[in-house]
Amino acid sequence: MSQQIVFFILAAITLTSAIAVVALRNLFHAALALMASFLGVAGIYILLEAGFLGMAQLLVYIGAISILIIFAVMMTRRMMQTRETPFNSQVVAALIGTLLSFAVLVVVIGQLYPLVPGTDTMLGSAPAVDPAIIENSTARMGLSFVSADGYVLPFEAASVLLLAALVGSIIIAWPRSGEEENL
Amino acid sequence: MLADWQYIAIFVALSPIFPLAPVVLNRLLGPHRPNPVKQQTYECGIETVGDTWIQFKIQYYIYALVFVVFDIEAVFLFPIAAAYGQLDLFAIAATVLFIFLLADGLIYAWSRGVLEWV
Amino acid sequence: MIPLSWYLLLSAALFSVGLFGVLARRNAIAILMGVELMLNAVNINLIAFWRYLTPDRSVGMVWATFVLTVAAAEAAVGLALIISIYRNRDSVNVEELDTLKN
């Protein structure tokens, strides 16, 4: 019962701030709302007993990506003073399309999984597992990153991706020599 | 596991009280007579010229960028470190390769000169 | 006592909000924020399925971490592009960035 209350609070935080992200004209406020949304999602992870990923969400999304976004907002800030609508010309079509796709998703989920809580129906509540399994899930994940029958290839690919992202961003963002830095 | 986080949840719920109490107390105890001059932003006595949200160097973005990469690295390395007892030499080699690839990024940034503060 | 479908519904809603942001915003940074929301929705799904179906294996958490990585890389490169475009064209409004049309 208390878990359900917590779930609804977190879902409300996540969705309200997500809507604020797409609706607010002031980009700085939108970035703040984005952070609140990330926080809500981190709470959802913790509710799903993935505490490590909840904290990783905090570390990466709020501690790093949000800072990148806010820096970018500051650097392109002249845009923020426009009084015009934050939406582009296809806003109505986007709204209809989004609502339609959401409706389809709801119907599909409703068909596949029970919507009411209950232990008797399958997936009506989180299956009980040995606490040790949850307790060791972080170390197990670490092990599977680097074991040969695990995910060592995606793991190394992730580091190559990060390297490429770093090098690429520096090449793109760094002003070429001679170019006047007019930021 | 979830019981552990119950404490954190209570902490998060209660902790705003502790900073809010003094701030609200200050609001109640302190005087409140605002006037336009008092509310001017501080700029060493002269009036603010131009708009405040001036723009900043690309440098800040680059530092944040390198930080993001190492932050992700932490997300990978901490679970591996927690599982250190069960790792074999192959796993260590994979981790070392991972760190080495990211160090490459740092070396690139260094040699490119983007880490120089100008 | 939370059924799996609630998490999936939350994720679907978050995904839709993000999708709307991507489709309807003018500012490129706002579009990127929408993409981040969609990636978060994906992660909720991954972790919910991990917890409900395979809690004794690490596959869900592992891929959630990879999504996190991709999100960070995407944000880094995307924002670098936006800053670069802004420097050259003085705008981050996607409706004005139509160089390829001409």
Added chain:
Amino acid sequence: MSTIIDLLKSLLSLSLGDFIRRTFGTSPGIELLIDIGGVVILSTFCLLIVIFLIWLERKLIARMQDRIGPNRVGGRYGALQTVADVVKLLSKEIIHPSGADWISYNAAPILTVIAALLVWAVMPFAPGVIGVDLNIGVFYVMAISSASVMVLLLAGWGSNNKYALLGAFRAVAQMVSYEVPMILALLVPVILARTMSTDGIIAAQSIPFLLFAPVSALIFYISSLAETGRTPFDLLEAESEIVAGFHIEYGGMKFGMFFLAEFVNTLFWSGMFATLYLGGYRFFGLENWVSADGYPYGRMIGLIVFFIKTFSVYFVYVWIRGTLPRVRVDQILNYNWKFLVPLSLVLIFFVALIDKLIPAGTGPAARMSIHLALNLLLAFLTLEVLRRRGRQFRESLSGGDGPGGREALFPDDDHGHGSDAHEAPAHDDHGDMPLGSREPIAVPIH
């Protein structure tokens, strides 16, 4: 009567929770109350000890600078000086700068204190005296302190002030940079203990990790200095450059909240250093002493030991502040990216490799010796590289031959012309030279 004695004994043995469970039975409601009580006690402790910390720091700094420090309010030792300051802050007018962003401006001081308090949840004070022993404790600390960096941007942006925004940007760049070596240094205790739980790391320290990994400890300490924004890394404030940094527009208790968070954080990192590298509350097993009637009095010993260690580390913070001048912003960032980060990468590389190569049955002392030897070797090599680089740098400045070094070091120095300056009159346009003179005024270098 026996209940009161039980209560007193429980208080003395820091096992109030057990007392409540004994007296009122166990139920989820009681557990919830115990948790709430724990949160309140922990937070109140953190807030109140700041009053003492500020007084202590002022006294210590004063002694280091050959002053007396607070000596009026509350007796000879000025013991109530901070209380008077708090009262002063409480009676200040709250001023809202014009054009400030209401939400960010007001949320920032609150959030910074929340973040500073939340990290204490995993601090082990004594055996069993810990908010909650998360199995990802160290990662939790990093996540919270990393997320708290955002607060600076909130404060800087919300204030509608150039100095505040500039200060916030600088502060974020600095804190974000120093988080990298800190994360990498923290990996070393985690590898050595094979767990991220703070209590588990203490349990693994039959020999303090300071002896296993002095280089990691040093990197962690330096990064924590920068994270809390203390001298020599107090660029966030830099009174002489950007007036006060991101909290320039804050007054009264809102400013007080930033101040408070800074001290709480400093104490926290001291405690974390004691926990991760000095063995925390461990004191030759005495901390686990349980009396015959079942009260774990050893916890009190553990608590005292923990605070002795923590305050020793804290004293070094104050000592550094009393000793070192502030460094420049480019020096801060270069020092981090070109020294600390590469060094910690190499360190983590070697520690991960060596600890695996040590056979499983090795005793802690032998293991410690191998790690210590590795660390000393690494420190020696680092110093050697630095020495070579320094010599190269000096030689490149002096152009290879002899005493021209000073001129190259100070190219704008009007008086420092060396021997080869006669052939190349590069400073013709200097104002203090006789017009048309081909011969620079030769003032010998002393």
